[in-house]
Amino acid sequence: MPEPSPIVRIEHLRLDRGGRTVLRDINLSVPRGSIVAVLGPSGCGKSTLLAALTGELPAAAGTVEVLGQPVPRSQRALLEMRKGLGVLLQGNGLLTDLTVAENVALPLRTHTKLPSALIRRLVLMKLHAVGLRAAADAYPRELSGGMARRVALARALALDPPLMIYDEPLTGLDPIASGVVMSLVRRLNDTLGLTSIVVTHHVHETLPIADHAVVVANGGIVFSGAPDALQASTDPLIRQFLNGEPDGPIPFESRAFNSQPEPA
Known part of the structure; x- marks a missing residue:
């Protein structure tokens, strides 16, 4: 019996923003049912890659397939595709005047x-799944940061x-x-039969729940493999990132924005 096709397939992808190349030659396959951690320092292009998956940023070159189909360009087809995506945003995006x-x-x-x-019944089921059924009639301002994140997760799972x-x-x-949220990501992925990209x-909070890890740095993917292999890597770039070292192959500041040469 043939294996099911990956839920996400990216081949030779190049992504540009503001006239410059942010990511180049990105290849990634996400198996169904897995949790894939996309890791990297701030400003490395992780959110740019996410924008390509949701169709917000078209590919400058290469291909992006999500849910077995190329990410569409037309707005109507894009909206239809996005119904099959649950996205948990950094800022939660909860409306404060709604319960x-x-x-x-x-x-x-x-x-x-x-x-x-x-x-109403479906909403209570989703809230129960994230452990917040009792908070159904509360307002976002009455919640802790962790609770608000779980409400946003319940909303992302609604469809x-x-x-x-x-x-x-x-x-x-x-x-x-953080531990509660990541444990919940793993449990929901397994019990609901989801595929997750984090x-x-x-x-250190994400690797324990991940099946596969990808590290993005210096404009491309510098590691793709099992979390254990990532932690055991002796690559200086990987060690710098994992250990939070200020000096190494990953520059602290990108020089791509500097139009003038550095002073001698």
Whole structure:
């Protein structure tokens, strides 16, 4: 029996922003049911890669396939494709004047014609999945940072997307809340049969739940393999990133924006 096609396939991808190349010759295959961690220092192009997956940024060269199809260019086809993506944004994006339940219900009210009673039941199911059913009638301002992140996760899951994309899911969270969120990512991935791509610079919190790790630096992918192999790598670039060393192959500041030469 042939293996199912990958849920994401990227081949020889080049991505440009503002007239400069951010990423080049990117090749990545994401198997269905897996959790792939896309790691790298701030400003390395992780969010640019995410923008290519969601269709926000068209490829300058190469191909991007998501859910078995090339990412479309037309707005209508793009909106249809995005219904199969759950995206957890850095800032949560919760509407402060709506309750938790109303926030989670937004995708269902926007994209379906389900009756209100059924939407309410589905919302409570999603909140139960993230451990927050009791907070359904609370407002975002009444929640901790970790709770708000879990509400945003419940909303991202509202339409039962087969593919989840997490954009820096641990930003602003304390170590305990970070552990809760990452444990939840693993559990939901397994119990709901999802595939997850976690875009982050939080290495040590993410690797324990990942099946595959990718490191982006210096305009390309510098590592792709098992998390154990990443941690065992002796590559100076990888060691610099994992150990948080200021000096090494990864420059602290990008010189791509400097139009004038450095003074001698």
